[in-house]
Amino acid sequence: MSEINKYFTSSYEESRTIFRKHLTTIQEKWPEATLSTKSIGEEADNTIDIIFSEARTSNEQVVFMTSGEHGIEGYAGGSVIHLFVEEYIDKIDPETTGICIVHALNPWGMRHYRRVTENNVDLNRNYIYNSSAVPEDINENYAKESDLFLPNGKLKDINKEKTHLFAQLGKGIADEGYQGIKKAKGMGQFEFERGVYYGGKAEEESALYLKELQRKLLSLFDRVIHMDWHTALGPTNEVTAVISEHDPREEEEIKADYQMNNIQKFSPKKVKGDSTNHFFKLKNEEYPDTHLFSALFEFGTFGTGKRAELRELTTIVLENQLYWEGAEKEKDRQWVLEEFQNMFYPEETDWRESVLKEARLAIDNVLTKEGILH
Incomplete structure (x- = not known):
């Protein structure tokens, strides 16, 4: 129970305060690390918070973690980032590895325990590489x-x-x-503004900000390892990695590479506006020599x-x-x-304990396979 009380929060402000305190810990390894905040939306004091540092000697790779793309899911995501800072950064070489961790891509949704933005936009359907290529009535x-x-x-x-x-x-x-x-x-759909899974008619501030960040990391580092934390999808009390078909490996190969039981690949043709699809598209079109691993990690709730x-x-x-x-x-x-x-954020002890257990599994296996942990 003590771990649950330590890592899991009940308000956006509490989660953000804990995140901001991570800067001091990270600066022990990356002295040049900075905390930046970006105000989002019309409501006062909703911010995306980012702790970032380049590697100390050479930018060979970067660990990139994001949370709160679907607002309410940011509580579990913030807990996992807290766990990562406490248990893993001492295993990372700051001379060759940079760090970039993001709290609450959708701060309004996280504050109000909603999944969408204040414009009713499902943020993970809003990252369109070429907006003119997606007709409004596509769905x-x-x-x-x-x-x-x-x-x-x-x-x-x-x-x-x-x-x-x-x-x-x-x-x-x-x-x-x-x-x-x-x-x-x-x-996702782009016609009905009050409907569920609405991708929006224009780019959200949060989406524009993340797209700029994706570009920055791809331009600065030879290798980008991205883990985006979500909840709900997949078997109850287990973690599922959701990976774009831009990754050329088959599901069974990915399972073997990362020693994970639950892998789902999805097609950009079937999911419009997804952030990892945009990340891969940007990499392939503009930074073809950069290595990119990018996946959503879902902690299952209702089951399959x-x-x-x-x-x-x-x-x-x-x-x-x-x-x-x-x-x-x-x-x-x-x-x-x-x-x-x-x-999206159950209070049950079993589920919250499983988030920490399964997060350790995912972080250990992915960052070891990608050569981040030593």
């Missing part, structure tokens, strides 16, 4: 089932709402097939399979409806908020 599956994904009035009775939504989902699965629903969810996916989608849709339309009953509002937290 045909989503458009066909838009009544499923859009808010449709105030929540009146949560049990009836869930029953109705499951019936709609069942109809959608019957009409489009299970894969059709999955494609609609995974692709159709039942888990229906629960996940129901939760996302109901939370979005609650945000836009509200609820008539306080108990219904609380149920939706609690279920949303259960999906």
Whole structure:
């Protein structure tokens, strides 16, 4: 329990305060390390915080960790970065390795326990390399089932709402097939501003900032090793690495390389605006000689399979409806908020202990394979 109390926080401000204190620890190895903050959005005091240093002698490689791309998921991400600073930086050679750690890419979402930005944008659908190449109506599956994904009035009775939504989902699965629903969810959409999985009509401040940071690291270092921390996807209490098909290795090869059981590869054709796809595209187009490892690391909550996916989608849709339309009953509002937290930041001791255990596994295996740890 002491580890949980040490690493896991309950507010954006608390997590950010702890992150900023990491600078002193990091400066013991990288004396030139700096803390920079970037104000994001209209609400006061929402910032992206970055601790960065080049290598002391030669920029052979850099460890790059990001958190909070999906706001509420930043709590677990901040915990993992705290763990990394305490347990791993003494194993890294600062003479040849730089460091770049990022707290709360989506600070508004983290502060308000939402997944999206204040503009309702799913930030990980907002990194478009060539925005003119993505038509607004690209997600045909989503458009066909838009009544499923859009808010449709105030929540009146949560049990009836869930029953109705499951019936709609069942109809959608019957009409489009299970894969059709999955494609609609995974692709992201750029038409419906109040809908779930909205990628936005313009680049978010956070996305522009991360894209600039990606470019900076690719230009400065020969090798960039990027671990982006997320929650929800994959088997419960396990970590899953989600890797772009820009990585030429097959899933089984990646499993063997990093000694990880759960690997998912995804196609840029099926997921638009993803940050790792943008990272690889930028590297391939402008920095072809730079080595890049970039992956999302997800700590699973609801589990896998159709039942888990229906629960996940129901939760996302109901939370979005609650945000836009509200609820008539306080108990219904609380149920939706609690279920949303259960999906992205559960309070259960077992889950939080598994985050620390699985994070150690991922960090050990990835950074050892990539030649970072000594």
